[in-house]
Amino acid sequence: xxxxxxxxxxxxxxxMLAILIFALGVVTLxxxxxxxxxxxxxxxxxxxxxxxLQADYLAAVxxxxxxxxxxxxVIFAIMLTEHLAGKTVRxxxxxxxxxxxxxxxxIILIGTLIVKTPWPVNPVALKAKASVLELGQxxxxxxxxxxxxxxxxxxxxxxxxxxxxxKDPQ
Amino acid sequence: MxxxxxxxxxxxxxxxxxxxxxxxxxLPDWVIVLASIVVSGVVILCLGPVIMMYLTLLxxxxxxxxxxxxxxxxxxxxxxxxxxxxxxxMFTKEDIIPANADKIVHLLAPIVTVVPALMIFxxxxxxxxxxxxxxxxGLLYFIAVSSITILPIFMGSWASRNKYSLLGGMxxxxxxxxxxxxxxxxxxxxxxxSQSLSTNTxxxxxxGSHGLNWFIFTPWGIVGFIVFFLCATAxxxxxxxDLPEAESELVAxxxxxxxxxxxxxxxxxxxxxAFTLCALAATLFxxxxxxxxxxxxVWFFGKxxxxxxxMIWFRGTxxxxxxxxxxAFAWKFLLPLTLINILITALCYFASPLVGWLLSLGILxxxxxxxxxxxxxxxxxxxxxxxxx
Amino acid sequence: MTFGMGVLxxxxxxxxxxxxxxxxKRNEGGIFTIQYPEEREKTAENFxxxxxxxxxxxxxxxxxxxxxxxxRECPTxxxxxxxxxxxxxxxxxxxxxxxxxxxxxxxxxxxxxxCPFDSIFMDHAFEVSAAERxxxxxxxxxxxxxxxxxxxxxxxxxxxxxxQKRKAADEKKKAATQPxxxxxxx
Numbered sequence: 001x002x003x004x005x006x007x008x009x010x011x012x013x014x015x016m017l018a019i020l021i022f023a024l025g026v027v028t029l030x031x032x033x034x035x036x037x038x039x040x041x042x043x044x045x046x047x048x049x050x051x052x053l054q055a056d057y058l059a060a061v062x063x064x065x066x067x068x069x070x071x072x073x074v075i076f077a078i079m080l081t082e083h084l085a086g087k088t089v090r091x092x093x094x095x096x097x098x099x100x101x102x103x104x105x106x107i108i109l110i111g112t113l114i115v116k117t118p119w120p121v122n123p124v125a126l127k128a129k130a131s132v133l134e135l136g137q138x139x140x141x142x143x144x145x146x147x148x149x150x151x152x153x154x155x156x157x158x159x160x161x162x163x164x165x166x167k168d169p170q
Numbered sequence: 171m172x173x174x175x176x177x178x179x180x181x182x183x184x185x186x187x188x189x190x191x192x193x194x195x196x197l198p199d200w201v202i203v204l205a206s207i208v209v210s211g212v213v214i215l216c217l218g219p220v221i222m223m224y225l226t227l228l229x230x231x232x233x234x235x236x237x238x239x240x241x242x243x244x245x246x247x248x249x250x251x252x253x254x255x256x257x258x259x260m261f262t263k264e265d266i267i268p269a270n271a272d273k274i275v276h277l278l279a280p281i282v283t284v285v286p287a288l289m290i291f292x293x294x295x296x297x298x299x300x301x302x303x304x305x306x307x308g309l310l311y312f313i314a315v316s317s318i319t320i321l322p323i324f325m326g327s328w329a330s331r332n333k334y335s336l337l338g339g340m341x342x343x344x345x346x347x348x349x350x351x352x353x354x355x356x357x358x359x360x361x362x363x364s365q366s367l368s369t370n371t372x373x374x375x376x377x378g379s380h381g382l383n384w385f386i387f388t389p390w391g392i393v394g395f396i397v398f399f400l401c402a403t404a405x406x407x408x409x410x411x412d413l414p415e416a417e418s419e420l421v422a423x424x425x426x427x428x429x430x431x432x433x434x435x436x437x438x439x440x441x442x443x444a445f446t447l448c449a450l451a452a453t454l455f456x457x458x459x460x461x462x463x464x465x466x467x468v469w470f471f472g473k474x475x476x477x478x479x480x481m482i483w484f485r486g487t488x489x490x491x492x493x494x495x496x497x498a499f500a501w502k503f504l505l506p507l508t509l510i511n512i513l514i515t516a517l518c519y520f521a522s523p524l525v526g527w528l529l530s531l532g533i534l535x536x537x538x539x540x541x542x543x544x545x546x547x548x549x550x551x552x553x554x555x556x557x558x559x
Numbered sequence: 560m561t562f563g564m565g566v567l568x569x570x571x572x573x574x575x576x577x578x579x580x581x582x583x584k585r586n587e588g589g590i591f592t593i594q595y596p597e598e599r600e601k602t603a604e605n606f607x608x609x610x611x612x613x614x615x616x617x618x619x620x621x622x623x624x625x626x627x628x629x630x631r632e633c634p635t636x637x638x639x640x641x642x643x644x645x646x647x648x649x650x651x652x653x654x655x656x657x658x659x660x661x662x663x664x665x666x667x668x669x670x671x672x673x674c675p676f677d678s679i680f681m682d683h684a685f686e687v688s689a690a691e692r693x694x695x696x697x698x699x700x701x702x703x704x705x706x707x708x709x710x711x712x713x714x715x716x717x718x719x720x721x722x723q724k725r726k727a728a729d730e731k732k733k734a735a736t737q738p739x740x741x742x743x744x745x
Binding site for chain 2: 031067
Binding site for chain 3: 232235236237238239240243483484486487488538542
């Protein structure tokens with residue numbers, strides 16, 4: 001049976017590597033549409049990681065919202081913008097040396113922070129059950145105020161979109 | 171006798187257990203675990219295309235009979251070998267890629283279409299305890315996976331570098347996104363009443379005295395079933411919602427530039443989607459595998475078969491929707507109807523059956539008539555022709 | 560309730576069509592297609608397809624006299640006629656060569672209309688597909704000449720009219736060549 005857990009671990013590491021490769025693809029590919037597709041693949045990979053961490057509801061919602069919603073929006077934006085068809089994006093410019101120095105500094109800073117932070121896992125969190133029932137009860141019980149505020153924000157966004165997209169009466 | 175009945179009732183599970191016990195004679199334990207996953211996967215991978223092939227034949231025969239002609243009946247008795255001839259044709263056709271096309275995306279689009287269609291088979295309950303994987307979030311998994319199916323349509327239409335494909339792809343994507351929302355909301359009452367997202371539990375909660383307590387015999391069930399079925403027809407791009415792939419409109423829309431095996435994959439994805447959506451409609455509202463006397467999988471396949479025949483009946487009867495009618499129907503009619511459906515589900519949950527029925531029917535009648543009035547299309551007034559007789 | 564009625568009525572019509580396709584006969588709403596190679600539709604009498612020549616008994620008694628009117632009238636010039644010569648080199652009233660190119664013929668029927676000797680008529684046979692255009696679609700006199708009995712079977716009314724006309728003409732000719740009957744003294 002250790003072979004199975006070894007295979008499972010190997011699979012999880014493979015998924016993580018795939019996410020990193022696709023994320024690299026998002027920022028380095030020339031064709032904008034290919035970048036959007038790599039982003040979709042990276043987000044599906046993230047959902048795979050959630051499944052491996054036994055957060056199945058979160059994985060399904062991640063696919064539903066990100067791949068089904070956000071990526072669709074990104075692709076609509078790419079397709080409906082004129083002059084973007086087939087245009088390639090230049091991958092390097094005259095400010096690359098400065099940018100490399102800045103990113104390296106940023107990586108060193110964040111890396112030090114990550115390594116130096118103690119990350120204890122709250123024992124309560126370890127025992128938490130994340131089933132749909134508990135999530136629903138939490139949303140309607142403990143967290144009902146943020147829930148309602150978010151729904152108001154969403155309605156405001158929808159109404160605002162409709163108002164902006166409406167044609168002028170004249 | 172009881173044992174035989176139970177094993178026939180769960181025939182897929184019994185067959186798999188027998189096969190795995192055969193393997194267990196000479197293979198170590200971890201291989202058995204892996205093999206059980208692989209066997210389920212392989213069976214679904216073989217079942218999907220076979221179902222699709224005979225679904226195409228069934229469609230052609232039924233449409234032929236509706237149109238007063240025989241369907242295909244030359245290849246084999248009753249045309250039963252026709253799908254094999256079709257398969258051979260698709261395999262041996264030349265694969266033409268437009269010169270300017272994006273080769274990688276052009277190749278990937280049909281593959282990415284088929285994979286979600288196959289993935290949905292995993293949560294379909296074929297019989298008593300015969301779901302391939304009994305997920306706790308079965309229905310949410312189905313909704314998430316069917317929302318991935320929009321992506322390859324974009325890929326296919328974009329990669330063809332064809333204005334008309336792009337237009338068809340955009341229309342298809344808009345249609346599928348618009349009809350996903352009423353479909354999801356129409357499923358919510360079934361979730362509310364069975365208090366679980368797992369398809370197996372939803373079917374179990376439709377047992378009654380004889381397995382006849384289906385959700386469709388409730389007010390919210392009827393509305394939910396009709397809305398879900400219409401949205402399912404739209405999600406598969408089946409007539410009357412087949413504007414994106416209509417031959418007379420945009421020369422087959424987003425799959426214009428695909429030939430041979432790639433087109434066969436798109437075609438296969440459409441029919442497998444149709445099958446799984448009918449299977450889910452049967453599970454959620456018609457009681458899945460519940461029913462007296464017969465084995466569970468017989469009931470399940472029978473109900474799915476009837477729903478598929480209704481989809482084919484739609485194809486033979488209706489002309490196509492125009493694209494603005496299509497979108498208006500989804501957003502302005504079906505979406506408010508599903509929201510009201512959720513309201514009456516809650517009413518039926520808390521009130522007694524009689525009061526629940528009366529209130530629901532009242533609310534439905536009022537809201538239905540309001541929605542119809544609001545959606546009335548603009549009819550210009552009659553003109554006066556000065557010189558006509 | 561009037562909202563969904565059109566939809567339901569449409570579906571009932573197709574359902575009725577579906578059910579009657581199994582039980583009704585061809586003319587009463589059932590399936591009206593036939594299984595082609597095994598069953599054939601009866602063609603009407605005046606259905607015209609490629610031409611054929613009529614002979615009265617044997618190839619020697621062919622009615623065609625090689626006048627060439629059909630050759631001249633044919634819009635696509637698909638007929639080729641050559642008159643035979645008898646032993647002395649004089650033209651005999653028979654065709655030596657009569658070729659029709661089925662590949663050019665457009666089944667218009669002008670040759671039938673202009674023939675003064677009732678010898679060329681349009682046939683009913685339509686299964687004349689061939690693998691090569693030059694070799695199998697040029698029909699010669701031996702293929703084209705068919706007996707009068709075939710003509711009577713394919714086009715009974717026209718054959719009856721023509722037979723009657725020919726019989727009357729034969730009788731008149733026989734009566735004209737008879738010696739005059741002696742008149743009775745008044």
